[in-house]
Amino acid sequence: MKAAVWYGKNDLRVENVEEPVIQPGKVKVKVAFAGICGSDLHAYHGADVIQQGTPHPVTGVMAPLTMGHEFSGVITEVGEGVDNVSVGDRVAIEPLIYCGECEHCKNNNYNLCDNSGFIGLHDNGGFAEYVTVEPHFVHKLPDNLSLEQGALIEPAAVAFHAVKQSNMKIGNKVAVFGVGPIGLLTIIAAQAAGASEIYAIDVSSERLQKAKEVGATRTINAMEEDAIKTILSQAPGGVDVAYEVAGVEATLANALSVIRKQGEVMVVSIIPEPIKIDMMQLTLKEAYLTSVLGYRHIYPEVISLVAAGKLDIEKVVTKKIKLENIVEDGMELLTHDKSQAKILIDIQKS
Ligand SMILES: [Zn+2]
Ligand SMILES: [Zn+2]
Known part of the structure; x- marks a missing residue:
């Protein structure tokens, strides 16, 4: 074979x-x-x-x-x-x-x-x-x-586990940094979990178009506009949860900049090399920085949601x-x- x-x-x-x-x-x-x-x-x-x-x-x-x-x-x-x-x-x-x-x-x-x-x-x-x-x-x-x-259940499971493990609650505002496949699926998962506003940030206009199609309420091309300024002007005080799905030092810093006080940055991406973090950004906000690895016990839920035509x-x-x-x-x-x-x-x- x-x-x-x-x-x-x-x-x-x-x-x-x-x-x-x-x-x-x-x-x-x-x-x-x-x-x-x-x-x-x-x-x-x-x-x-x-x-x-x-x-x-x-x-x-x-x-x-x-x-x-x-x-x-x-x-x-x-x-x-x-x-x-x-x-x-x-x-x-x-x-x-x-x-x-x-x-x-x-x-x-x-x-x-x-x-x-x-x-x-x-x-x-x-x-x-x-x-x-x-x-x-x-x-x-x-x-x-x-x-x-x-x-597609496998990559969807990654995104759903991340949203489930995060502090996101129904009605929350979220940002998704990086809209490759897992970022797009994170938008779908956040929408399914009841996010009221979903900001999608990337450098590819084609990917951002996809992000809009799957449920992002606002897309931001980081090559063309200042993501931090735009998000903070539209979500005063910051978003509740930012999902880092790009795996880049600068993106993680931006994610920390746009969350509200006591908000959360959930790292979904794999960042293989050590990177710098400005801890004061976390401390002054009393914020959470969390991560996930793969998924567990979530395939049946994702399969049911897809079968129900919701995703x-x-x-x-x-x-x-x-x-x-x-x-x-x-x-x-x-x-x-x-x-x-x-x-x-x-x-x-x-
Ligand atoms: Zn994979
Ligand atoms: Zn074991």
């Missing part, structure tokens, strides 16, 4: 690999759609986010491995002892790997597992025609939910491509074209 295998920095190869064989306690999924994520881009460009050198303690897998952690598909085989899903079920995959034995797993905070990982970064993932996974990774999709939407998550998709073109039309395009948001791979299309 065809799969996109990570060998090293800027070395992702679409090649023929052996189709996985069903084993007891596992299910085999024929992958339908898979999204390319920011962390996939980091891995493609050689950042240290993929299992290399030693096998992962839970999966026993290391690179070269098949990437892809945001995906949906149809179950084609069910291993011995699996009774919660059946052949033909359409599913979204929750790709968080955890050990089940550490303190955090035992406390049900499996995203904080001491031995955590991701399918597609620490085990073979969904940029392939088939994948076998343990059944606790799969969530059934209702009939009215498309497989495209199914592939237009498919609006974040800007392009659909074929697996064989993942490097040119996926990784390279996302690197150079900042108007792109979510690119979905139609895995079975050749």
